[in-house]
Each structure stands twice: as C-alpha cells, then as structure tokens.
Amino acid sequence: MLSQTLTQLPKISGFKFRLARGEEDYPALTDIINECNAADDVEQRYTLDDLTHEFNHLPNFDPQSDMLIIEKSDKAVGVVTVFWRQLDERDWVAMLRFSFAHASRDPQLMAAVLRWAEEHAYSCYIGPADAPRYFQMFCPSTAIYKTQLAEDNGYAVVRYFYLMLYSPLGNFPEVKMP
Numbered sequence: 001m002l003s004q005t006l007t008q009l010p011k012i013s014g015f016k017f018r019l020a021r022g023e024e025d026y027p028a029l030t031d032i033i034n035e036c037n038a039a040d041d042v043e044q045r046y047t048l049d050d051l052t053h054e055f056n057h058l059p060n061f062d063p064q065s066d067m068l069i070i071e072k073s074d075k076a077v078g079v080v081t082v083f084w085r086q087l088d089e090r091d092w093v094a095m096l097r098f099s100f101a102h103a104s105r106d107p108q109l110m111a112a113v114l115r116w117a118e119e120h121a122y123s124c125y126i127g128p129a130d131a132p133r134y135f136q137m138f139c140p141s142t143a144i145y146k147t148q149l150a151e152d153n154g155y156a157v158v159r160y161f162y163l164m165l166y167s168p169l170g171n172f173p174e175v176k177m178p
Helices: 002-007 023-039 048-057 107-123 144-152
Strands: 015-019 067-072 075-086 092-100 133-137
Touching (some): 002 015, 015 107, 023 048, 023 067, 023 075, 023 092, 067 107, 075 107, 107 144
Parallel strands (some): 092 133
Antiparallel strands (some): 015 067, 067 075, 075 092
C-alpha cells in the first residue's frame, strides 16, 4: 500500500521520492534539517544523536514507512515525517513535519509532498473511526515557505509559541538560608 502511494506522487523534473532506509539516512537528514533551520533563522540545531533519539521516540511512527525523502541529483534535499498522537480523550492529530532545502522549495513539489503526507496520515491512523482528527504542521514565522504552503492548502494558524531568554539569570542576589 505504501509503495503504491509513492507511485501516485507526480513526476517533477529533477526530483525523486523514496522512503527512508533507516538510520543510514539520518546523517543526511540532520544536515537538511540544520540547513533549513539556518536558512530560516530558526535557532534549533540537531546533532545526529538528537535526531536519532527523536525518530526512535516519536509516537505512532516508523521511520521506514512514515518518512518520505526527496532527492535531487541523488542527494537528499527534503524530508517529511508523519505521525499520529492523541490530543485528549477524544481528539487525534497527525503531525506533519517538513524540511525542504532551498534547492527543493518548488511550490508544485511541496504541494505534492503535502498531499502525500495527508494521504499517508489517513492510511495509518490508529484511533477510533468516529474520533475527530486533525492535521498539524509546525511553521516558524521565519520559514515563509512553510507558512505559504500551509495557507495555500487550507491550513489556518491556531496558536503561536515564543522562545524567550532572560540573559542575566546568574545575577540573583545571595540569600541567607534560615
């Protein structure tokens, strides 16, 4: 069934699609994600160990079936991961995570990959048939291409997060203990 969904991806000049092979892909994926974060002014950087740990602990996620790799000239230039989690007693959400290197930020390509991710999420949903289901994407405000992809495909912002830092954390006055 999964290989069938790969054949449904459109032919886009210069790009190929494949499922992840496992941990052998992780070094290239670490590079892609870090390149994207740097290009989009997102501070988070991954080590290979960070990414391996994350992929090994995502709920309802199998790296070899729930991760699509986009290649150009036989080099990985994009990745999408799909996994489900239960929000509360009733609601379920499919998490769709995208990283596209600049060489792969083609609107047609990204829309096709989003459609694949949505269809794949439906195919591997494990919750009750009558439970409310949602798609969710994480789009930093500086990752304009992700925000545009989401908006162009009917997604709407439902919340914002802020990363805040208070620099002089070490300058607390000394307090005598009673």
